[in-house]
Amino acid sequence: MSLRPASLALLAVLAAGPCAAQMTACPSSLGQGQKVLVDDIRGVESLVLDTLRGRVDAALAKLQLETRAARSASSASAPDPRVRAVRCFQRLPPDGSAFDDDVARELNAREVVLEVWAQTAALPPSQGPGFRALVGYALVPLRHYMPASPQGVLVIESKTRSVDSIDDLLALLDQSGALAIYTAVGSGVRFLHIDAYDEARTQLCAALGRLERIRKPSPDDVELKEAVRAMAQDVVRRARADPGYRGDMRASDPRSCIPPPV
Amino acid sequence: MPLDAWKHRELGGRVAALEAAAKKPAPPPQKKGPWDVASLLMPLMNGVAIALVGWWLTGAVEVALKRDTLQLAQVKEMQQLIAGLTADKLDAQSALPMALTLAAYGKPAVPPLLALLTERFDEIRGPATESALRAIGMSHREALCGPLLSLAKARAGRLSWPVQATVIRLLGDVRCEEAGAQLRAMDQRLATLDLAELALDYDSRPAFDKGSVKELRKMLAASLRSLEPLR
Secondary structure, three states: OEOOHHHHHHHHHHHOOOOOOEOEOOHHHHOOOEEEEEEEEOOOOHHHHHHHHHHHHHHHHHHHHHHHHHHHOOOOOOOOOOEEEEEOOOOEOOOHHHOOHHHHHHHHHOOEEEEEEEEEEEOOHHHOOOEEEEEEEEOHHHHHHOOOOHHHEEEEEEEEOOOOOHHHHHHHHOHHHHHHHHHHHHHHHHHHHOOOHHHHHHHHHHHHHHHHHOOOOOHHHHHHHHHHHHHHHHHHHHHHHOOOOOOHHHOOOOOOOOOOOO | OHHHHHHHHHHHHHHHHHHHHHHOOOOOOOOOOHHHHHHHHHHHHHHHHHHHHHHHHHHHHHHHHHHHHHHHHHHHHHHHHHHHHHOOOOEHHHHHHHHHHHHOOOHHHHHHHHHHHHHOOOOOHHHHHHHHHHHHHHHOHHHHHHHHHHHHHOOOOOOOHHHHHHHHHHHHHOOOHHHHHHHHHHHHHHHHOOHHHHHOOOOOOOOOOHHHHHHHHHHHHHHHHHHOOOO
16 A cells, blocks of 8 residues: 555544544445445545546546547457446545455455545645545555555555535546546556456556656656556456457567557 | 979979070071161152152253353343344444454354355445354354355256355355365356356355356465365
């Protein structure tokens, strides 16, 4: 898990707040297909969060269409790996450690590719109006299949002017296109481990493309990009080594999805 | 005084005869056999036996009553923990301590924990229940291996595959040696049957896919390894 000392201090303040963080079960995670779990955001009403889930779901659907359109140029036989957003009521992980090996294993079994949660607190008056926020992303398949990877759970600290509207909240969760990137990474890793090589390659390449387009990448972004690049190449190697594989990657260049340097 | 003399002589004779008879050694008493001894001791033995049986019966009844009372008290104490573990808003931080406290009751905690495993399995309760059952299995293997083996054989489509994976891990961790053949048979089945056929064995949620087969086979390999004798 990636978390800086300043974030730990903020986390301590948030943890002492009136609404205690709690990692409860998420029954809606049992549904079919890959999914992104949208947890509670401290201080935000449940109805607002339901609307937010709808917006996240719509954003994911749009991303899926884009990915599918990009993929259809190379292979028309690709299945549509739809990822849905699911709301987890009264669930607010205290920190990234909530996603230990056991929890990650069980969430991975339920085809959860990403879980997102956030904690916000008003800035002290000396720092002006606005909020400080900690947004957490658990890339469940990465956390499960590569437990040593520091990118399995990422917690990003940021400041925001407001958390009053759905747009504000969506912007908070989707900073630098984080939702799209992490969803694609989680989905790609999961596909890789069920031997769906073409889908894995599509998702990982989509994530890599988005990571390459970040203007000011954080150290976490840079590390994740290298990890995704290595996995995207690994997909090709695995596909070629699998005697049952009949797709396009048998003859393709492992580096083919890597976009040219900007 | 001829009459007095006669009486005197007569009395003297009689006394002498009596004294002679008294001096004659008495015939030795007839020896008593074991039956005579037994019949003599019988009343005493009866008494002792009745006392012993009474004491044993009282003790056994007392122990049984105490055991029942203890069990009832345990059930009442466990009830709170079970209610906590089945609550909808169960938090991960409290789930494990609750489950391990339940495990401290030993054998009586096995049925409720198995019910939690099979009927209320999720990402919070599942791992906590597994830890508790593992803890019980360390000291009461015999109480756990039978039920786990039954669950491992279940193929009615009522258990989800993550529950089955948990059962496989427990069989290995608790070292249920009688499970070896069953685990090998499961692995063979997973290796040979197609996905659609295997999926019928499990609840449809969560979905059973190629990843599930891989996970189950990984668990089976690990459990079979832990059942092998050390070299």
